[in-house]
Amino acid sequence: MLRLTLTGEGTTQPQVKAEGRLVGDWAGLLETECSRLLRQSRRIELDMGGVTDVDSRGLEALRRLSRQSVTLTACSPLMLALMAEEEVP
Numbered sequence: 001m002l003r004l005t006l007t008g009e010g011t012t013q014p015q016v017k018a019e020g021r022l023v024g025d026w027a028g029l030l031e032t033e034c035s036r037l038l039r040q041s042r043r044i045e046l047d048m049g050g051v052t053d054v055d056s057r058g059l060e061a062l063r064r065l066s067r068q069s070v071t072l073t074a075c076s077p078l079m080l081a082l083m084a085e086e087e088v089p
Helices: 025-038 056-067 077-084
Strands: 002-007 015-022 044-054 070-073
Touching: 002 025, 015 025, 015 056, 025 044, 025 056, 044 056, 044 077, 056 070, 056 077
Parallel strands: 015 044, 044 070
Antiparallel strands: 002 015
């Protein structure tokens, strides 16, 4: 399960706090919500401090979001290292 908490909606940079597991279909939910917010704001801050597990779909979602106007904060060193790795086809 993934819980998303939004603060500062309607501001120039709202913050989304993610908590739980960023796996499977939850990765799509995160991207959908961030896309919705990006239509309203120029940037989003995505706090990943509460995420306990990430699978390959979650990592790909984070890679795509980080190429957009989404700033990832509070990522674990392991998560950052995994995101930096290129996906093997």
